[in-house]
Amino acid sequence: AQKxxxxxxxxxVVEKEDxxxxxxxxTRDTTYYLFWYKQPPxxxxxxxxxxxxxxxxxxxxxxxxxxxxxSTSSFNxxxxxxxxxxxxxxxxxxxxxxxxxxxxxxxTFGQGTILTVHP
Amino acid sequence: xxxxxxxxxxxVRRRGQEARLRCSPMKGHSHVYWYRQLPEEGLKFxxxxxxxxxxxxxxxxxxxxxxxxxxxxxxxxxxxQVVRGDSAAYFCASSPLAGPNYGYTFGSGTRLTVx
Numbered sequence: 422a423q424k425x426x427x428x429x430x431x432x433x434v435v436e437k438e439d440x441x442x443x444x445x446x447x448t449r450d451t452t453y454y455l456f457w458y459k460q461p462p463x464x465x466x467x468x469x470x471x472x473x474x475x476x477x478x479x480x481x482x483x484x485x486x487x488x489x490x491x492s493t494s495s496f497n498x499x500x501x502x503x504x505x506x507x508x509x510x511x512x513x514x515x516x517x518x519x520x521x522x523x524x525x526x527x528x529t530f531g532q533g534t535i536l537t538v539h540p
Numbered sequence: 541x542x543x544x545x546x547x548x549x550x551x552v553r554r555r556g557q558e559a560r561l562r563c564s565p566m567k568g569h570s571h572v573y574w575y576r577q578l579p580e581e582g583l584k585f586x587x588x589x590x591x592x593x594x595x596x597x598x599x600x601x602x603x604x605x606x607x608x609x610x611x612x613x614x615x616x617x618x619x620x621q622v623v624r625g626d627s628a629a630y631f632c633a634s635s636p637l638a639g640p641n642y643g644y645t646f647g648s649g650t651r652l653t654v655x
Contacts, residue, residue, distance in 0.1 A: 425582075454640035466583075466631060466646040473641065512582060516640035526640035527573060527596065528633075530582040 423448045425515050427531035434503055435539050442498045442534045444513030450474075452518040455489065455496045456528065460510040469511075472496065503538045510535050544569075544634050545614075546647035553622045553654050561650045564614040565634030572615045573644065574607060577629040589615060590638075622654045 424447040434440045446455065457469040470480065472489055480487045484501045500507055514528040545564040553559050565572050570591050575583040576599075585599040589609035600607065604622075609615040619626055629651050633644040 456640075458646075464629065464651070465648040468643070468646070471640070471643060514583075518639065518641075526635070526638060526642075526644075527585040527588055527599075528575070528583070528640075528644070529585070530575075532582045 423450075423453075423515050423517055423529045425513050425529050425531035427511075427513055427534050429534045430532070431535040431537070433537045433539065436505060437502050438538075439499060439501050440503050440536065440538075442500075442511050442513075442536065444496045444498065444531060446494050446496065446513070446515045448494075448515060448517055450517040454516045454518070454526075456514040456516070457487065457496075457498050458512045458514065460512065460533070462509070466512075469498075500536075503536075505538050505540055508536060508538045544632060544645050544647035546630075546632055546650050548650060549648065550651045551653070553652065555623055555654055556621050559619040559622050559626070559652055559654075561617040561619075561630050561632075561652070562614045563617070563632035563634075563647060565632075566636075566645050569634035569636050569645070571635045571638055572609050573633045573635075574615075574617050575631045575633070577631065577649075579628070583631060586617070619652075622652075624654050627652055627654045 426445045453474045455472045459467040486499045488497045510533045512533045513531045516526045516528050572589045574586040577583045587607045588596040604620045606618045629649045631649045633646045635642045
């Protein structure tokens with residue numbers, strides 16, 4: 422069974438600090454996808470990134486960067502120079518692709534990390 | 541191109557009443573997933589539907605909950621005889637084809653409060 426663990430329940434930083442949100446996953450499949458979503462106080466889910474298991478390149482998008490390491494089953498998310506608007510709950514999620522190459526792809530979410538950025 | 545539309549945004553029901561949550565997927569998307577987010581928890585998969593078919597309902601409680609995605613119209617998540625423990629945010633997501641490589645678009649959720 423697949424599992425996603427976000428060990429950090431809450432993180433509090435001061436604006437302009439860098440912050441890393443950890444995500445560790447478990448899966449028996451060799452093909453899978455990893456996601457990060459942001460849930461701001463307004464409650465909607467905002468897609469941030471999707472990464473497949475064959476692409477271990479790190480990715481940077483503005484102040485956001487992701488570090489995918491299959492050897493440690495981790496997909497960590499770093500926000501550089503954090504801002505108050507980054508305050509939200511962040512979810513890491515995993516979706517397996519079955520051995521047959523098809524999947525209905527339901528997502529397994531971590532418990533989420535509450536990030537609070539203080540001015 | 542409207543996103544995934546969920547309504548209502550907020551729903552209050554008394555214990556024992558029925559709750560109907562609607563999800564209109566993005567245009568061209570025929571795959572719908574429902575998730576439930578209990579207070580201070582992550583999202584949990586409930587059910588996956590394609591048009592007129594339930595593909596996977598492994599996350600649905602065995603009683604009182606049902607889902608449908610008719611040929612015409614939105615997907616409906618129905619909760620009969622609601623109890624306080626049903627209070628949660630219910631999200632739906634849609635995708636154009638099966639599989640995570642096609643991505644998912646989430647709606648804004650329906651917050652159900654049972655009083």
